[in-house]
Amino acid sequence: MCHISTLDQIKIAYIGGGSQGWARSLMSDLSIDERMSGTVALYDLDFEAAQKNEEIGNHSGDGRWRYEAVSTLKKALSGADIVIISILPGSLEDMEIDVHFPERCGIYQSVGDTVGPGGIIRGLRAVPMFAEIARAIRDYAPESWVINYTNPMSVCTRVLYKVFPGIKAIGCCHEVFGTQKLLAEMVTERLGVEVLRREDIRVNVLGINHFTWITEASYRHIDLLPIFHEFSAHYGESGYELEGESWRDSVFRSAHRVAFDLFEMYGAIPAAGDRHLAEFLPGPYLKQPELWKFHLTSVSFRKQDRDEKRKETERLIVQKRGVAGKASGEEGVNIIAALLGLGEIVTNVNVPNQGQVSNLPLQAIVETNALITRNSVQPIFSGALPKGVEMIATRHVSNQEAVAESGLTKDRGLAFQAFLNDPLVTIDRSDAEQLFDHMLAKHQLM
Amino acid sequence: MCHISTLDQIKIAYIGGGSQGWARSLMSDLSIDERMSGTVALYDLDFEAAQKNEEIGNHSGDGRWRYEAVSTLKKALSGADIVIISILPGSLEDMEIDVHFPERCGIYQSVGDTVGPGGIIRGLRAVPMFAEIARAIRDYAPESWVINYTNPMSVCTRVLYKVFPGIKAIGCCHEVFGTQKLLAEMVTERLGVEVLRREDIRVNVLGINHFTWITEASYRHIDLLPIFHEFSAHYGESGYELEGESWRDSVFRSAHRVAFDLFEMYGAIPAAGDRHLAEFLPGPYLKQPELWKFHLTSVSFRKQDRDEKRKETERLIVQKRGVAGKASGEEGVNIIAALLGLGEIVTNVNVPNQGQVSNLPLQAIVETNALITRNSVQPIFSGALPKGVEMIATRHVSNQEAVAESGLTKDRGLAFQAFLNDPLVTIDRSDAEQLFDHMLAKHQLM
Amino acid sequence: MCHISTLDQIKIAYIGGGSQGWARSLMSDLSIDERMSGTVALYDLDFEAAQKNEEIGNHSGDGRWRYEAVSTLKKALSGADIVIISILPGSLEDMEIDVHFPERCGIYQSVGDTVGPGGIIRGLRAVPMFAEIARAIRDYAPESWVINYTNPMSVCTRVLYKVFPGIKAIGCCHEVFGTQKLLAEMVTERLGVEVLRREDIRVNVLGINHFTWITEASYRHIDLLPIFHEFSAHYGESGYELEGESWRDSVFRSAHRVAFDLFEMYGAIPAAGDRHLAEFLPGPYLKQPELWKFHLTSVSFRKQDRDEKRKETERLIVQKRGVAGKASGEEGVNIIAALLGLGEIVTNVNVPNQGQVSNLPLQAIVETNALITRNSVQPIFSGALPKGVEMIATRHVSNQEAVAESGLTKDRGLAFQAFLNDPLVTIDRSDAEQLFDHMLAKHQLM
Amino acid sequence: MCHISTLDQIKIAYIGGGSQGWARSLMSDLSIDERMSGTVALYDLDFEAAQKNEEIGNHSGDGRWRYEAVSTLKKALSGADIVIISILPGSLEDMEIDVHFPERCGIYQSVGDTVGPGGIIRGLRAVPMFAEIARAIRDYAPESWVINYTNPMSVCTRVLYKVFPGIKAIGCCHEVFGTQKLLAEMVTERLGVEVLRREDIRVNVLGINHFTWITEASYRHIDLLPIFHEFSAHYGESGYELEGESWRDSVFRSAHRVAFDLFEMYGAIPAAGDRHLAEFLPGPYLKQPELWKFHLTSVSFRKQDRDEKRKETERLIVQKRGVAGKASGEEGVNIIAALLGLGEIVTNVNVPNQGQVSNLPLQAIVETNALITRNSVQPIFSGALPKGVEMIATRHVSNQEAVAESGLTKDRGLAFQAFLNDPLVTIDRSDAEQLFDHMLAKHQLM
Helix, strand or coil, X not given: CCCCCCCCCEEEEEECCCCCCHHHHHHHHHHCCCCCCEEEEEECCCHXXXXXXXXXXXXXXXXXXXXXXXXXXXXXXXXXXXXXXXXXXXXXXXHHHHHHHHHHHCCCXXXXXXXXXXXXXXXXXXXXXXXXXXXXXXXXXXXXXXXXXXXXXXXXHHHHHHHCCCCEEEECCCHHHHHHHHHHHHHHHHHCCCCCCHHHEEEEEEEECCEEEEEEEEECCEECXXXXXXXXXXXXXXXXXXXXXXXXXXXXXXXXXXXXXXXXXXXXXXCCCHHHHHHHCCCCHHHCHHHHCECCCCHHHHHHHHHHHHHHHHHHHHCCCCCCCCCCCCCHHHHHHHHCCCCCEEEEEEEECCCCCCCCCCCCEEEEEEEEECCEEEEECCCCCCHHHHHHHHHHHXXXXXXXXXXXXXXXXXXXXXXXXXXXXXCCHHHHHHHHHHHHHHHCCC | CCCCCCCCCEEEEEECCCCCCHHHHHHHHHHCCCCCCEEEEEECCCHHHHHXXXXXXXXCCCCXXXXXXXXXXXXXXCXXXXXXXXXXXXXXXXXXXXXXXXXXXXXXXXXXXXXXXXXXXXXXXXXXXXXXXXXXXXXXXXXXXXXXXXXXXXXXHHHHHHHCXXXXXXXXXXXXXXXXXXHHHHHHHHHCCCCCCHHHEEEEEEEECCXXXXXXXXXXXXXXXHHHHHHHHHHCCCCCCCCCCCHHHCCCCCCCHHHXXXXXXXXXXXXXXXXXXXXXXXXXXXXXXHHHCCCCCCHHHHHHHXXXXXXXXXXXXXXXXXXXXXXXXXXXXXXXXXXXXXXXXXXXXXXXXXXXXXXXXXXXXXXXXXXXXXXXXXXXXXXXXXXXXXXXXXXXXXXXXXXHHHHHHCXXXXXXXXXXXXXXXXCCHHHHHHHHHHHHHHHCCC | CCCCCCXXXXXXXXXXXXXXXXXXXXXXXXXXXXXXXXXXXXECCCHHHHHHHHHXXXXXXXXXXXXXXECCHHHHHCCCCEEEECCCCCCHHHHHHHXXXXXXXXXXXXXXXXXXXXXXXXXXXXXXXXHHHHHHHHHHCCCCEEEECCCCHHHHHHHXXXXXCCCEEEECCCHHHHHHHHHHHHHHHHHCXXXXXXXXXXXXXXXXXXXXXXXXXXXXXXXXXXXHHHHHHHHCCXXXXXXXXXXXXXXXXXXXHHHHHXXXXXXXXXXXXXHHHHHHCCCCHHHCHHHHCECCCCHHHHHHHHHXXXXXXXXXHHCCCCCCCCCCCCCHHHHHHHHCCCCCEEEEEEEECCCCCCCCCCXXXXXXXXXXXXXXXXXXCXXXXXXXXXXXXXXXXXXXXXXXXXXXHCCHHHHXXXXXXCCXXXXXXXXXXXXXXXXXXHHCCC | CCCXXXXXXXXXXXXXXXXXXXXXXXXXXXXXXXXXXXXXXXXXXXXXXXXXXXXXXXXXXXXXXXXXXXXXXHHXXXXXXXXXXXXXXXCHHHHHHHHHHHHHHCCCCCCCCCCHHHHHHHHHHHHHHHHHHHHHHHHHCCCCEEEECCCCHHHHHHXXXXXXXXXXXXXXXXXXXXHHHHHHHHHHHHHCCCCCCHHHEEEEEEEECCEEEEEEEEECCEECHHHHHHHHHHHCCCCCCCCCCCHHHCCCCCCCHHHHHHHHHHCCEECCCHHHHHCCCXXXXXXXXXXXXXXXXXXXXXXXXXHHHHHHHHHHHHCCCCCCCCCCCCCHHHHHHHHCCCCCEEEEEEEECCCCCCCCCCCCEEEEEEEEECCEEEEECCCCCCHHHHHHHHHHHHHHHHHHHHHHHCCHHHHHHHXXXXXXXXXXXXXXXXXXXXXXXHHCCC
């Protein structure tokens, strides 16, 4: 990283390089960025999947980027300037346990990958994987910049720093963008002004991943908080759907009723989708998702989706085609460019707290805006969470620390204490103990 | 305080001086301590009760101490060296709502004066009272030492410091002594050695009031933790009753099964009675107190007890008798003596955290040992709570801060967020909102 | 501030509005910025001077800005969106004592307005003035943004926050820009590339005002630290003069030899002029300024300069002319625009440390980059000063805190301890005591 | 340590076991303590010296303690419950350079083992020795309690913790006792009361070793600060000598004029001998020790003293005698007893700052009172140093950190920055550089 003198021989290591989702977005975004070129090394436990992406990648764009499936972490990382981590910790079958097993105890989860019983067990599964990755980065690419997309974001990123404190890693997530879009539509509706790009909605974001909050928002010289107050009051009951995005049409969509409801309670704008928000607190949402106009994403849906993507993959392979060069809406490539010295950007990232969130513990992985420039990510001081939000966030931060710690030390007792401390776990301790044991047993963890 | 040159003209201000419990213990302990003499000013909203204590006090002991009922805080405090606060925030009728009203929603409480719905509402009621007291101390006795016995201890003491940051206040509680007695009996049973005084069991105590923990315990050169491990395993199922204290005979007693159970889970010895411990976490205890061998203390019992004490009061008045000069087992008088320069003691007190509990927030009221010497209380650094205990304690610390804050600023929203964040409040938010509204309404608070 | 809905009725309050330097730059910069318009209220102890600036201001630009001399702080501040503070704390005669009196004891100062005996005495003089300003802002313009240009920057800004903790104040200084220019010329010389704007040199700045350091610097994708290493080695002896700026021609210029020397010692790039740097440590520089190729700025020069500016003022008044609409190179107007929601900028400011400099005390006024957006200044996490620099900076931070504190409380003993602790005060304590007494006496302070 | 069940088989490892001073005091104190018995393993680079102490030790007391010279750290430490470190880092010839070499540059030092050029160079010499010891303790006696007597105390103890963070180490020093004796005599003189034991003077001590301060002092119920105020004013000019201790008769004595002078300036009582105090700040003392009535201890005196002790050693060996069983006045054996569970004591120790000194950096080695009980040393919260003292202490803390760090990493530049930052180094940087180079060269360090 430190010695880059040209921008045409960049090496990106992609861990989870067989991915059919994020990896394809990257290919697409790289193919339309004219400033850089180089190599993308694709590493995946499923080597065949990586090979397929190699083929697809090499058919994408104008050849400025060369894709290569590699068989070891060492090969992927050696010489890398940028490392992307986007893996599924376990299989969709594992995820089925995470999400649906707790339903037997009356615990419903809308995503199950961040907090809740599912998020915790997934975290315990992910910790040793991220420990291995962190060690490999330390050994083969200590100066590289690492961008993690994997959930549970906070736990995974925390483990990277715990195992290799010198790592230069950030966690990236697009949830905040959705709230910027909502605000942009609000501006149009309320002020009759069209907002060109969601980035033009400036926001002060803070919190932990998937439970981030906006305490200041503006469009040019206009303060958006008072406007959101009216907006939220107006659509609190009915919900508001982004243009062309009926909440019923996709399991990932909502009518933002949970966000509106939390705004009324806490006075700050929740900056994540309703599916994520609902899992962080013992509210009424998960019991009546229909009423609140969002979905519990079933793993059977995810399997179906995976199967469709597989078919699409085969099609591309057979037809020797690449991905379409279309902006994905993600910021990964812009972040990479900024890290290489091409422009600077301010965007939200997940990194250890150095005070940027003043009322969450230091070292916890928090999400705020950061200034990204050449070889540098600097968190921006973002103030304090509202007191009521702090209470809930602190509880999850404790849990995330315990999951990271117990995953590394195999301290089953500590892991269970985190499990028991999760807001969704309102069942009796003995029932919780059984549930925990069963979920762990299925995964043969600990 | 600073100018004391003799120890025979000490002035103690007793706020809540009509008390039939703590005030009588103080009279008793003062009457048998030969080192000091002076005046006790008794202030109470119920002036008549204070006058009765004046009479009883002046019939107690050898006349070294003069008792005087006074009608204003100003009179009580002016010139005071020591201030004792031991009030009931509200009436037993108020407490009936605190403790029993939530039962309609299935929330049972064993004490209801510290945490849980009852503790929170009682706290909100106490805050303005303590704010008034703090202002009066600032104005009339800023150099005095203040000893608070009132619950909720953490909230009340926090308010004293918030309103008058220069205050010299400590919160005192005897719960830890009970655990020392338990350990002393254990030493006798296991090692065949008789322990003369419970203070000879040295303990490292830390936590928040009524949720304190012992991480080190010794008797002379003997480490008691491994012995407690066996002891707890042995009596975990059956329970253990202190000598002559059958748990069934008093609503204040238990067989320590909750403490043993928590010890198994967290690895540190809980240093409070089972009734208190059970309220801090969403465990199985409160649903089956019989099984766990402790009692839910009903307020009707408290009323009955009050009535009996009233009769005893009348008897003493009629017979022109004072209290018997018998050591109460409390440490108040020893603490007063130490603050005046007579000996030094190490005992557990509640004061703002300056790092003495390394993993609880600074400024939170925490309970640890402190060294008490002339005009000085210095907390002793006591290390970290076990991670699992920290998780729960942090949650209560957040709540206590929110109760203190919202009680001062009348921020009803924040108060409700604390209510909702209490581990015993596992009911739906809308139900919780109703419960909260009803409890507040009964008290005409906020 | 919060209610601005148009950008054509902005009110700027200028404290020190009779200034012939900074005030004229502002007029100039405002006159060429097309985005905003409104009123500038000019307040000055010398009302006549403010009136002259009113005239000159109203002849500057196209009339979008109206200038008005006002006779009280209240009039200036009421309704202000932006407050600028640029005062001389005392007279040039006072400054003569600050700078030249210590020479009798062999203590030479190149500026004498920040640290050293002169900086400390000037600070003590400024504290009550800034306390008064802070109270006025609290009372009349609590929501305004305050931009301070007055030295000693750290002390003055600290007092603003001590007296009115809710203030939204930043200290601004252009010293860093000079170092960016130096780096830009270096890029041209070493890489043959022309840098268009000094802002294109990205720097990570941290430290305290006039003793700031650059630990990262880049131009596009190029790391400038290794290049500066060579550059500094090459010009260390001879010095380097900015294009067209012979160091001999102006008392404000230097050949950067002090900066090069400090870079060799500490490994980070000093980001202030040599005149300022030399005063912060007991180095060899002040004894031989000629050798080190910089100047000790005499106050007689400042008087001469003032007189010339006075003549220019009279000329403008007589000729009914305004200032020329020419960019001053300062960032004030861009900062104002950003605060009003017009674009966002990243630039260096002085604000209380929230952790942005990880190894200086919290709350100390530190200088780092910040992100400035609508109604918001957010410091950017900037890491740690090199250990050796930290040692020196910490010493000054202690002193600045002591000056602010003692200036507010009139604690002469504490003020003297700061004086004695200054690195330039290497004389005997009794001599220092005499010097301190004399300097204070001259100013009739304390 | 954890498994001690008897007190008759204690093992003490003595590193520096050939010592003719501290080791003999220990022998003496152990011989008269009836509560414990066991083995003392004597390890010294000078094995012969250790053997001599073995002989002398085995002739001391009643045979409850067995002394054994051992040839390796491993042998000394294996199985040790207590480790004592009391070494001379280098030879007296080395110390000659530390103390007297800087005199060529006009820098005089009264002790030269803590701060100043001598203390810094001695520290650099000690660091690798303590790093080796720390590693050996980690490997062979990780659960033992380590008592360090070696200077520079703060640097040596810091290195123990840096190298083995899990170490249980304290630094012990008797300087505070001297001030307690002074206060005891003051009580007798001013109040006509005889104080039986210096421990009866209760003090709140805080600071860094040899620069500790008493902010509260009392005897029974009497506040000693106002009395000391008069006492200091009375004896400020003439000085005060402890009974029977004329300052002229010993190079270790003084008339406390430096302490009185510092008290006048800072308002707290310095709790170390004048020889130590004088070295911490650039005061007038070292230039005129006669005037201030204390001595610069020359190393030639130390050599002479050593030679006399050697003769005494030979005498004991020849006569097959042990040391006299006489209390040394040190607290080492009481501390050992307390750590083993025999009584508890409150005394001053040097340990990492966890907040016990609220205005010095965390982790710095600070000196305050601590509560010592079985297997436990708990610092007592001691408040803040006076601001003026904080300024000076912080500077030394920075330096000590830099010496520890640079001694471990061999960072010569950082070591020099500490050297330059020492208050006694008021010479020009180039002169300082030469001095530093010469002193290091003599020691062949770095």
